[in-house]
Amino acid sequence: MLPDLERLIQLQQLDNATTEAQRTVDAMPSRIKDLDARLAKSRAAVEAAKSGLADKKGERQAVEKSLGEVQARLSRFNEQLMAVKTNKEYTAMQHEIATARTEVQRLEDDILEHMLAGDDLAAEVEAAERALQTERTEVERERAALETERSVLERTLHGTSDERAKLTGSIGAAARRLFESVSSQRSGVAVVEARDGHCSVCNVRLRPQMFNQILQGTELVQCESCMRILYHDPNGGGARSSAPGPSR
Ligand SMILES: [Zn+2]
Known part of the structure; x- marks a missing residue:
């Protein structure tokens, strides 16, 4: 084969390798961005789970407040029951007390449901936090691998320019x-x-x-x-x- 053709083939192979290495280096910022996005997504999942838990807790506290009010009303009724003068007043008061007791029962059931839902949400928060930790470890590992790859490629690119100059000079x-x-x-x-x-x-x-x-x-x-x-x-x-x- 014509020596120049042989060298041109080598030169092309060198250029192809350089182009490929450069393309990989150029694509790295976008790969790093993808890693950041993965981490951000996991963080957002933790935040969403925490916010769901906080909302549920807020709802429960509102129900507990209502329960406190109804219980206070109930004990007032019980005191007033001692002071009633007539049968009619007594019956009316008994009716108020029964209504309040039903309300207390309903609110207590409601609180129990909120507590169970709160347990589920707390478990979701824990799971999301574990997933974030796993993702963080994985992303750090991939980032380190990328940095290693980048420095290898940059060394290659650096070395290639000398090799190319030498080869070009022989054509x-x-x-x-x-x-x-x-x-x-x-x-x-x-x-x-x-x-x-x-x-x-x-x-x-x-x-x-x-x-x-x-x-x-x-x-x-x-x-x-x-x-x-x-x-x-x-x-x-x-x-x-x-x-x-x-x-x-
Ligand atoms: Zn052609």
């Missing part, structure tokens, strides 16, 4: 210019594989004579449609599998 000026020109017009993908008589990126069918030239690999052949430099990999795969998304 003939005309081949280098062609690469840079196609690369800048084709989103950084200048060298791609020709496979089964087609350009593997834009998929155009190559003329048989052109495909033969590519098979020989003794000169730089460009796709007539996307202008990318084509090569043949006898093992298949190659630059295509690591090429960042096809762009025409």
Whole structure:
């Protein structure tokens, strides 16, 4: 194979790896945002559960206050019962007392229901707090993994620029210019594989004579449609599998 073509393939592989690494680094803020959002959601669930519990407690206190009032009324009635003078007054007072007792019973039942509901809500708060703790641990772990990944990628990106400069220096000026020109017009993908008589990126069918030239690999052949430099990999795969998304 033409030495320049071989180096251009290497250069493309290097650029593909760089693009991929850069894309991963660029996507990190959004991944960190997702982690923050997960944590915020768990926190909101705890707040909602706490607020439900507080509401239920407030309702119960209101019922307890009513109960206190009815009980006070009841004991007043019981005192007044001693002081009544007539049968009619006595009957009326008995009626008031019965009504108040029924009310006391109803409010006590109501309080019991509120207490049971309060127990359920307290359990919900505990469950939400446990879930938040789990989520917090998980998010911290993922954040640390992201930071490790980022520093590895940044080191890679840093090292790649030296490697690229060295490689570029070993390529003939005309081949280098062609690469840079196609690369800048084709989103950084200048060298791609020709496979089964087609350009593997834009998929155009190559003329048989052109495909033969590519098979020989003794000169730089460009796709007539996307202008990318084509090569043949006898093992298949190659630059295509690591090429960042096809762009025409
Ligand atoms: Zn093409």
